[in-house]
Amino acid sequence: MAILEITDLKKSFGPLEVLKNITFDVTKNDVVAVIGPSGSGKSTMLRSLVHLETIDGGSIRVADRYLVKNGAYAKPKELSSITARMGMVFQQFDLFPHLTVIENLELAPRLTKREPLDAIKRRSSELLAKVGLSDKSNAYPNKLSGGQKQRVAIARALMMNPDVLLFDEPTSALDPELTGEVLEVMKSLAEEHMTMIVVTHEMEFAKEVANQVIFMDNGHIIETGHPDQLFGNPQFDRTKAFLNRSN
Ligand code: ADP
Ligand code: MG
Numbered sequence: 001m002a003i004l005e006i007t008d009l010k011k012s013f014g015p016l017e018v019l020k021n022i023t024f025d026v027t028k029n030d031v032v033a034v035i036g037p038s039g040s041g042k043s044t045m046l047r048s049l050v051h052l053e054t055i056d057g058g059s060i061r062v063a064d065r066y067l068v069k070n071g072a073y074a075k076p077k078e079l080s081s082i083t084a085r086m087g088m089v090f091q092q093f094d095l096f097p098h099l100t101v102i103e104n105l106e107l108a109p110r111l112t113k114r115e116p117l118d119a120i121k122r123r124s125s126e127l128l129a130k131v132g133l134s135d136k137s138n139a140y141p142n143k144l145s146g147g148q149k150q151r152v153a154i155a156r157a158l159m160m161n162p163d164v165l166l167f168d169e170p171t172s173a174l175d176p177e178l179t180g181e182v183l184e185v186m187k188s189l190a191e192e193h194m195t196m197i198v199v200t201h202e203m204e205f206a207k208e209v210a211n212q213v214i215f216m217d218n219g220h221i222i223e224t225g226h227p228d229q230l231f232g233n234p235q236f237d238r239t240k241a242f243l244n245r246s247n
Contacts, residue, residue: 003028003063003163003195004049010057011044018044019055020219026164026212029193033206033227036216037242042199045216046166049197050083062086063163087157091169093149095141095156101128102137105156112160120159127155131185147178151185165189167198203246207231215239 002025009022018041026032034042047053049060051067060067067074067082074082095104105124109115128134131151141149150170157165167186171179183205190196190209200206206213206227213230215223215238223230223239234240 001064002026002061004197005059005061006049007061008058009045009048009055009060011041011048011053011055018219019048022058022216022219022221024214024221024224026195026197028163028195030195030212031190031210032197032212032214033210034197034199034214034216035201035203035206035242035246036222040216041219042216043168046088046168046197046199049166050086050088051079052088084160085163086166087160087162087164088166089150089153089157089168089170091173093141093146093153093173095149095152097141100138100140101133101144101152104141104152105159108156109159123159124155127158128152130158130188131155132181145178146174147181150174150182154182154185154189164195164197167196167200169199169201171200171202201246203231203243215242217242 004026007023009019011019022045036042044053048055055068057071059069062082062085065074065082067079073079096107099107102124105127106120109120125134128137131154133148133151136144136148144152170186171182174182179202183202186198187209198210210227213225213227214221215230217238223234223236230239231243234243
């Protein structure tokens with residue numbers, strides 16, 4: 001069974017239709033790359049999955065529960081436990097500036113109080129090691145490079161043990177020399193079979209790491225397929241035009 005099932009998603013901002021019947025599935029262990037021109041609705045789609053945007057129609061099923069079914073949202077009490085299955089990493093890191101690295105990681109799990117503190121501490125130090133930042137545990141975000149901040153943001157998202165990790169252009173705000181360290185961390189997560197949806201302009205990353213690529217344009221999914229297919233033999237002129245522009 002798909003861990004995420006997105007059916008006929010619709011979203012408008014006032015008169016502007018931003019998502020028009022977006023439908024796709026994500027299976028456990030998938031790495032889905034979402035590509036497409038600026039303004040095509042990629043961020044809105046991702047934000048809808050974690051209920052940072054409220055959709056106007058369609059369904060989002062996460063594992064065995066519906067966040068929203070035919071436009072009707074789950075009860076308020078259930079919403080946060082459904083969206084908690086997903087972690088999100090934003091373009092702008094969004095770390096809490098007044099908290100140290102380790103405090104950033106531990107804040108959400110401490111607030112939810114679902115597990116003992118020593119378990120939280122064990123996981124935060126494991127995850128910092130995983131992203132190569134054990135030595136930055138007590139640093140404040142403003143002492144970190146952009147690449148380091150984004151690695152902290154990834155570790156923080158992993159603290160809640162999400163079933164799916166969502167990335168919205170995680171390297172777009174970084175100087176080119178810092179993108180590699182973030183992509184490496186993401187690649188190692190993929191190798192450990194983390195289920196991920198990655199909105200990205202990094203075509204090489206999509207080719208190498210994704211097993212499904214979705215091309216969006218103007219609020220539609222134009223084409224979806226394995227990277228070999230979508231990059232090697234795109235079926236639609238709009239896909240071809242976009243890929244030619246991105247090369
Ligand atoms: P992408 O991430 O593919 O660049 P977005 O999802 O950010 O696209 O935006 C899709 C469209 O929705 C754009 O036309 C954008 O201007 C518009 N949009 C996004 N967020 C809002 C908002 N909060 N209010 C009004 N329009 C918005
Ligand atoms: Mg965007």
